[in-house]
Amino acid sequence: MKRIFLSALGILSLIQLHAQSASDSSGYKSKKLTLDEVNLVSSYYNQTGNNAAVTGGIGSEKLNDISNIIDVKFIRYDKKNRRHILDAALGIDHYTSASSDLIDLKANSSASHADTRIYPDISYSVENETKGTTIGAGLSASSEFDYKSFGGNITVAKKTNDKNGEFTAKVQVYLDKVSLVLPVELRPVTSGRENNYPTTARNTYAASLSYSQIINQNLQVAFFADFIQQQGYLSLPFHRVYFKDGSVHQENLPNTRSKLPLAVRANYFLGDNIILKAYYRFYTDNWGLTAHTANIEMPVKITPFFSVSPFYRFYTQTAIKYFGKYQTQSATNVYHSSNYDLSAFNSNFLGAGFKFNPLKGVFGLKHFNSLEIRYGHYAKNNQMNANIISLNIKYK
């Protein structure tokens, strides 16, 4: 945690030396692309549990993950007073996983016990404040040892005439490559290099629609609908499934999956110091999984420069049709999985965030706009538990 904080502070200090502000108090709008905001998000996540999919639904799920994301936003205004926004982010995750280590059951701290994921993304949008329109496009990538992903998206948005409502449509495509890293006992005997795994495709196509509406000076709501279609290799090759007869197999799931999440969000400013934020999502897909998510958060402004935000999230889902526990499935099932993330469970996520945004900047540093720390405890009713602590430093 100390290392995360110090590295974040170091990066922001360097930026402070070189950057110039995109706007000033006179309201001048820069015609050049100028730095508007830098966000650094760091988090530490750990989990425990005893239903690892790598070992067929039994065994340790112990996992630790450290994430660092730097997000830089530039803004410029053109001759027609349209706002151009360039947003670039780079994320790096490093994790250690007890179950991944057991792709080779005889290994102890094998190569698969840890991995690093790098995920850059960039987006560009143009907002016409007069017409109330926004168009944008983005590219993203993600790379780890056994998985590569490349994504693209296009967004269009239009505000209502009174500027109190906005309709947004977004299409996204992800073209992924999964390396076929099998459990070691299921690998064919070959004379090739061990790290030269074949790959297969997994593609995701998503259309997202949303509509936000200001109801009055204190309340705004938004409705969201996604239509997601996945095709290709949707199993994970190193997930084991143990049949009733004790034989071991790879997880096998259908090659297509259609998902439909629908959600509503409402934010209400109660009085002068309290905000109520509510979110509800219904989700269904053609694998038989139905889920409900309800989230409530209540930021309380203790002072104008310090707020506390307790939150609670409840989640419940049914199992996919192909799920079975350790040694409960048989060869008559074409599709089978012992991944408990796709089983029936409910979970509770509870925590709080603390945000500091002093007028003169955090620690008196003018551009060090805000510091936010957030902690949450997550518990499933199948004994999986996790903790996450996140830190967001904003430079503006």
Add this chain to the structure above:
Amino acid sequence: MKKTRILKLMCACCIFVITTLSASSCTTVKAYQKAKLNDAEMTLGNRKVEKTELSFQSYREGASGANAGKSGGGCGCN
């Protein structure tokens, strides 16, 4: 049964709050009246600090999307 009851209660509360507050009518709010709506905490999207939370939830749960977790890309295998 307990989880269903909790969920129904939470949904009912959310619907009650939204409808009650909406009942105060949907009025046109001018730019100068949007001080509270423009507060950083009032944003209808996810905040940066929630990014990694949403990421782990989309790995550990079967559902994602609709303004809560990405709909594709990455792995989800760890």
